[in-house]
Amino acid sequence: MNFIRTALISVTVAFGAMFLQVTPPAAHSADAAPTFYRDVLPILQRHCQSCHRTGEIGQFPLTTYDQARHRAKEIRDTISARKMPPWFAEPRIGRFSNDPSLTPEEISTVVNWVNAKTPAGHPSAEAFTPSLTEGWNIPPPDVVLQMPKPVALPARGDIEYTYEIVPTGFTSDRWVRMSELRPSSRAHVHHAVVYIRPPDSAWLSHAPVGVPFTASTLTDEQDRREAHGTDSDLLLVYAPGSSPDLWPEGYAKFIPRGSALVFQMHYTANGHAASDQTSLGLVFLKTPPKQRVVTLQLTNHTFVIPPHDANYRVEAHGTLPNDATLLSFFPHMHLRGKRFEYNILHGAGRIEPLLRVNYHFHWQLSYRLAEPRPLKAGTWLQAVAWFDNSKDNRHNPDPDSEVRWGDQTYEEMMVGFFDVAISPDLDKWHYFIRPPAGPAQR
Numbered sequence: 557m558n559f560i561r562t563a564l565i566s567v568t569v570a571f572g573a574m575f576l577q578v579t580p581p582a583a584h585s586a587d588a589a590p591t592f593y594r595d596v597l598p599i600l601q602r603h604c605q606s607c608h609r610t611g612e613i614g615q616f617p618l619t620t621y622d623q624a625r626h627r628a629k630e631i632r633d634t635i636s637a638r639k640m641p642p643w644f645a646e647p648r649i650g651r652f653s654n655d656p657s658l659t660p661e662e663i664s665t666v667v668n669w670v671n672a673k674t675p676a677g678h679p680s681a682e683a684f685t686p687s688l689t690e691g692w693n694i695p696p697p698d699v700v701l702q703m704p705k706p707v708a709l710p711a712r713g714d715i716e717y718t719y720e721i722v723p724t725g726f727t728s729d730r731w732v733r734m735s736e737l738r739p740s741s742r743a744h745v746h747h748a749v750v751y752i753r754p755p756d757s758a759w760l761s762h763a764p765v766g767v768p769f770t771a772s773t774l775t776d777e778q779d780r781r782e783a784h785g786t787d788s789d790l791l792l793v794y795a796p797g798s799s800p801d802l803w804p805e806g807y808a809k810f811i812p813r814g815s816a817l818v819f820q821m822h823y824t825a826n827g828h829a830a831s832d833q834t835s836l837g838l839v840f841l842k843t844p845p846k847q848r849v850v851t852l853q854l855t856n857h858t859f860v861i862p863p864h865d866a867n868y869r870v871e872a873h874g875t876l877p878n879d880a881t882l883l884s885f886f887p888h889m890h891l892r893g894k895r896f897e898y899n900i901l902h903g904a905g906r907i908e909p910l911l912r913v914n915y916h917f918h919w920q921l922s923y924r925l926a927e928p929r930p931l932k933a934g935t936w937l938q939a940v941a942w943f944d945n946s947k948d949n950r951h952n953p954d955p956d957s958e959v960r961w962g963d964q965t966y967e968e969m970m971v972g973f974f975d976v977a978i979s980p981d982l983d984k985w986h987y988f989i990r991p992p993a994g995p996a997q998r
């Protein structure tokens with residue numbers, strides 16, 4: 557979050573002179589009640605407005621004094637209970653650069669402001685400086701790629717995963733420093749994945765380009781089989797509430813010239829028919845990166861969750877074939893998801909926890925390490941998921957059923973995506989070529 561604001565300082569637009577003539581507020585004594593413009597607004601700008609502004613997923617904006625005053629008690633209660641801003645990592649494990657949580661001081665500032673009957677204070681010039689560009693949460697993109705054709709979404713029923721292949725038209729290689737996906741009908745998108753399909757890839761090679769399709773409509777046998785499985789690199793994963801991808805200085809994702817992007821959209825019906833035409837914004841690195849970012853995953857497809865089990869454990873693990881630097885995590889489960897962990901297995905039973913997420917289906921977030929973690933070749937990584945298939949899980953569509961892997965939300969998934977940085981001259985396939993001697997296996 558901090559990163560977003562810093563990056564945007566260069567693109568802020570000062571409003572008209574009207575506000576600039578306002579006298580700056582006098583320095584305040586420590587015991588004066590907090591005021592909106594001086595104390596509360598900066599907190600809302602930093603921690604809330606990425607979602608609570610027009611066009612974003614927070615259901616109401618919190619950008620003006622009247623909007624905040626109107627909801628003052630509700631704001632006080634939700635932040636005191638730490639329900640907002642949404643964040644599900646266990647605080648004692650790991651530090652994350654996109655942790656939007658309020659500090660205890662920030663919480664007491666807002667609480668004191670509400671309890672003091674929401675004094676406005678004096679608007680300063682900064683108070684009217686929009687800190688976020690309209691629409692994008694990243695700086696103005698160098699390129700925006702939109703699905704050429706909208707996808708028609710029915711009001712009801714299961715919607716099969718929908719694909720659209722979007723040619724980039726890039727005539728030179730591109731390094732992507734930041735990317736953000738913006739569905740036009742956010743309420744229908746459960747999650748989306750954008751894959752990079754290089755020009756020499758055979759993946760979905762007979763599928764139509766620039767129009768929506770589903771796996772079952774493909775005529776080519778191999779395309780149909782491979783629609784769900786690819787070794788193509790991911791550009792990004794999107795889910796409601798997830799923040800855009802922003803890589804640390806010198807790190808970037810690679811899109812070879814001539815690539816197409818494959819948008820894989822998981823839409824869910826919500827009672828209203830609509831159409832969606834998702835856009836993707838990209839900010840490029842101007843110089844070659846120090847490190848290339850690739851997305852890997854720890855996945856288990858073979859679980860069977862018994863009916864009524866409130867705490868069913870599913871594990872996946874693997875070793876890294878080469879050195880890498882661990883950057884971030886994105887756990888993915890469905891309605892029965894309860895907890896998700898990432899660990900390093902050091903041997904002799906020693907486990908180093910990296911992240912513990914108290915999973916909430918409506919909030920699929922990425923968790924970016926505040927300090928990237930170097931991993932030596934041969935390191936064992938483990939992902940552990942817990943599922944709650946009991947009737948006490950209020951999201952559970954059917955506690956009587958045995959649940960297996962599947963696309964639909966009443967089926968389950970167990971995917972621990974994680975991003976690593978590797979040498980820029982390696983790609984995902986070369987990264988997985990194990991050295992001849994091979995790291996010691998256990």
Ligand code: HEC
Nearest residue numbers: 603604606607608613614615630631634639640641642797
């Ligand atoms: C990542 C997006 C996001 C951020 C950041 C965020 N909110 Fe929300 N907020 C939502 C959404 C979406 C809802 C609707 C309820 C839900 O889905 O849980 C919501 C609901 C609320 C509600 C209604 C009460 C409730 O629990 O439903 C309040 C009050 C609120 N937010 C205040 C805040 C404040 C104050 C901040 C900053 C300190 C903040 N939010 C940060 C997305 C966000």
